Amino acid sequence: MNAPLLQVTDLVKEFKVRSESGKPGVLHAVSGVNLTLHAGETLALVGESGCGKSTTGRCILRLTEPTSGTVEFNGTNLLSLDHEAMRRMRRNLQVVFQDPQASLHPRMTVRRLLGEPLEVHGMPKAEIPARIEELLRLVHLRPEFLDRYPHEFSGGQRQRVGIARALAISPALLVLDEPVSALDVSIQSEIVRLLIELRERLGLSYLFIAHDLAVVRQLADRVAVMYLGRIVETGPADLVYSNPQHPYTQALLSAVPIPDPTIELARRRIVLQGDLPSPTDPPSGCRFRTRCWRADARCASEQPLLTAMANGQEVACHYPGADTAVSVASSKP
Amino acid sequence: MTATGEPILRLRDLRVTFQTPAGPARAVRGVDLDVRAGESVAVVGESGSGKSVSMLATLGLLHNAEVSGSVKWGDTELVGASTDTLRSVRGRRIAMVFQDPMTSLNPVLTIGKQMSLVMKAHQPNLGKKELRTKAVDLLNRLAIPQADRRIDAYPHELSGGMRQRVMIAMAISNDPEVLIADEPTTALDVTVQAQIMELLLKLRNEHNLALVLITHDLGVVAGSADRVAVMYAGRIVERAPVLGLFASPGHPYTSALLDCLPRLDRRHDVVSSIGGTPPNPADLPEGCPFAPRCPKAIDACRSDEPNLVRIGTSDVACSVVAAGAAVGEPV
Numbered sequence: 001m002n003a004p005l006l007q008v009t010d011l012v013k014e015f016k017v018r019s020e021s022g023k024p025g026v027l028h029a030v031s032g033v034n035l036t037l038h039a040g041e042t043l044a045l046v047g048e049s050g051c052g053k054s055t056t057g058r059c060i061l062r063l064t065e066p067t068s069g070t071v072e073f074n075g076t077n078l079l080s081l082d083h084e085a086m087r088r089m090r091r092n093l094q095v096v097f098q099d100p101q102a103s104l105h106p107r108m109t110v111r112r113l114l115g116e117p118l119e120v121h122g123m124p125k126a127e128i129p130a131r132i133e134e135l136l137r138l139v140h141l142r143p144e145f146l147d148r149y150p151h152e153f154s155g156g157q158r159q160r161v162g163i164a165r166a167l168a169i170s171p172a173l174l175v176l177d178e179p180v181s182a183l184d185v186s187i188q189s190e191i192v193r194l195l196i197e198l199r200e201r202l203g204l205s206y207l208f209i210a211h212d213l214a215v216v217r218q219l220a221d222r223v224a225v226m227y228l229g230r231i232v233e234t235g236p237a238d239l240v241y242s243n244p245q246h247p248y249t250q251a252l253l254s255a256v257p258i259p260d261p262t263i264e265l266a267r268r269r270i271v272l273q274g275d276l277p278s279p280t281d282p283p284s285g286c287r288f289r290t291r292c293w294r295a296d297a298r299c300a301s302e303q304p305l306l307t308a309m310a311n312g313q314e315v316a317c318h319y320p321g322a323d324t325a326v327s328v329a330s331s332k333p
Numbered sequence: 334m335t336a337t338g339e340p341i342l343r344l345r346d347l348r349v350t351f352q353t354p355a356g357p358a359r360a361v362r363g364v365d366l367d368v369r370a371g372e373s374v375a376v377v378g379e380s381g382s383g384k385s386v387s388m389l390a391t392l393g394l395l396h397n398a399e400v401s402g403s404v405k406w407g408d409t410e411l412v413g414a415s416t417d418t419l420r421s422v423r424g425r426r427i428a429m430v431f432q433d434p435m436t437s438l439n440p441v442l443t444i445g446k447q448m449s450l451v452m453k454a455h456q457p458n459l460g461k462k463e464l465r466t467k468a469v470d471l472l473n474r475l476a477i478p479q480a481d482r483r484i485d486a487y488p489h490e491l492s493g494g495m496r497q498r499v500m501i502a503m504a505i506s507n508d509p510e511v512l513i514a515d516e517p518t519t520a521l522d523v524t525v526q527a528q529i530m531e532l533l534l535k536l537r538n539e540h541n542l543a544l545v546l547i548t549h550d551l552g553v554v555a556g557s558a559d560r561v562a563v564m565y566a567g568r569i570v571e572r573a574p575v576l577g578l579f580a581s582p583g584h585p586y587t588s589a590l591l592d593c594l595p596r597l598d599r600r601h602d603v604v605s606s607i608g609g610t611p612p613n614p615a616d617l618p619e620g621c622p623f624a625p626r627c628p629k630a631i632d633a634c635r636s637d638e639p640n641l642v643r644i645g646t647s648d649v650a651c652s653v654v655a656a657g658a659a660v661g662e663p664v
Contacts, residue, residue, distance in 0.1 A: 048522035048523065048524060048525075049493075049522050154610045156610070184379040184380050184549065185379065185549065185551075185590065185593060185594060186379060186589070186590060186593055186606060186607040187606075187610075188593075188595070189593035189594075189595065189604050189605065189606040189607075190606040190608070192595065192604050193604040193606055196604065211522065211523070212595070213523070213597055214552070214594070214595040214596055214597040215595045217595065217596070217597055217599075217600055218595045218600060218601060218604055237600075238600075241597070241598075251524060252523065252524060253597065254527075255523045255524045255526065255527035256523055256552070256597045257526075257550065257552030257553050257555060257556050258552055258555065258556075258596060258597055258598055259551040259552045259554070259555045259579065259591065259594050259596065260555055260579055260596075261555040261556070261575045261576050261579050262576070262579075262580075263555075263598070264555045264556035265556075267556075269527055269531075271524075271527050271528050271531055272524045272527075272528070274478070275492045275494065275495065276492070
């Protein structure tokens with residue numbers, strides 16, 4: 001296999017916090033994450049609020065400085081780059097955020113929003129108008145939209161502008177942080193379709209950060225499931241969805257509703273007990289053990305490491321195994 | 334489960350109009366809906382379809398809006414009712430849970446204090462001790478661990494799922510007969526959503542509660558509703574039992590919506606989408622409001638807005654579908 005496009009090793013991000021009583025503490029947001037993304041691939045980083053998936057994405061882009069670890073892009077460790085080198089490197093890695101309303105400048109027209117990254121990265125002025133029009137076509141927006149402001153667009157159109165802006169300087173990798181979560185379902189599917197189309201057309205790689213596992217299934221090649229700062233399971237998407245090995249993955253998948261009442265009535269749902277523990281005081285050993293029905297003394301004392309299985313899946317659990325009653329069988333459309 | 338018997342809540346030709354700088358916005362345009370004891374009715378639609386506004390109007394919670402039509406709680410008319418009448422029904426007979434518990438709970442009062450206030454409003458004879466016992470009991474019923482301690486906590490000390498449970502506990506504290514839940518799990522993670530939906534259905538079963546679930550999530554609907562009303566541009570475009578709706582959607586909008594849902598259990602070869610956007614309620618097109626996005630639309634759809642017509646077990650508001658089916662009595 002070729003060298004990976006992106007290789008994240010032992011990524012750690014800790015935030016210094018103060019408890020309500022004023023006692024200093026440490027919030028363990030990301031605790032030793034490893035990720036590999038090959039060119040042309042879509043890796044989905046999934047998990048619930050507070051699992052550290054967005055922080056991981058921000059650390060990769062150095063929008064947040066990681067505490068330790070390495071992030072190699074095409075063999076270069078991004079964390080060793082100085083400010084100017086990192087700025088040049090960013091033409092290869094771009095980001096699309098959840099809420100285009102918040103991430104697009106409200107007083108810039110689409111023309112300026114798309115032109116700015118081109119100027120910053122040194123495109124000759126004469127070439128910029130043609131590139132802007134090309135970008136607009138790429139995301140299927142009409143040329144007359146060029147002189148409008150973000151508030152004049154619908155949510156879906158705004159997200160198209162956000163994607164066009166990220167694509168302006170032809171990056172190789174897009175970090176998509178919940179790009180469709182704020183949109184209505186009928187609009188969501190349009191953006192998902194656009195992302196699939198762009199990936200094929202431009203040979204892009206995606207790090208797709210999302211909590212919606214049904215959306216992720218539509219475009220991920222591989223999935224990494226996070227819980228409380230750690231990856232608990234990763235592997236080819238079809239395998240993880242059809243045969244989850246980690247109890248948390250099983251609970252997570254079983255909780256996602258399927259829009260089919262006959263399937264819903266027949267499904268067994270694992271309803272997790274209790275709440276997510278605080279990342280300022282994560283459980284010892286396996287971080288999922290406080291809510292796990294398989295946990296025993298070993299899980300409290302020994303941290304399970306991601307271990308590869310024969311089929312390419314990797315699981316961080318002392319007692320991995322299929323739970324046939326809850327796996328989501330693939331059904332033919 | 335299909336509930337029978339007289340509806341306890343009956344909406345007829347409910348209309349809501351807001352005055353906006355762009356002219357009158359007709360957010361709800363003639364909604365008919367019956368809710369019976371022990372059943373779970375889902376009102377589904379995208380942003381701006383009028384699903385929340387119609388339920389807020391039901392409870393007289395809209396100000397600066399023109400509300401017309403009829404909402405009957407038993408024999409009591411709620412549209413245009415006096416504040417006293419509304420107060421005797423609201424929270425007592427019909428309770429509501431909102432999407433975001435953080436904005437619905439008072440941040441400076443303890444959970445127990447807020448629960449007591451809600452109970453005292455309708456059961457003034459309850460003493461301090463009784464109120465506390467009842468509150469702890471309610472929190473226990475909603476599976477809140479260490480309820481006797483949590484009752485003295487402030488909202489910010491609880492997780493999102495826990496806060497939503499407190500909201501539900503408050504909503505059922507006066508033993509209402511109808512619980513309207515407006516996107517009760519939208520702000521929550523999916524594993525927490527599973528916990529909350531399980532609780533709501535348990536309450537429905539144990540108390541013969543009528544549950545009105547306002548949601549955009551057809552996955553949640555599939556697992557928890559008996560009947561479904563699909564709204565588009567302020568009207569119900571399809572009303573059907575849950576199995577029928579998913580097995581053979583009647584309205585082209587329902588079909589299109591189901592087709593574009595991403596599914597956990599399959600990867601679609603082609604991701605379909607509806608195209609276009611829902612109309613602006615201040616500038617509705619003539620005829621059927623879905624016509625500009627509808628693959629089945631014919632000329633007539635652009636001039637006449639169809640009414641709900643019974644087709645099999647469903648009521649569908651579509652001229653094309655109605656023309657192609659054996660038409661029964663209009664409803």
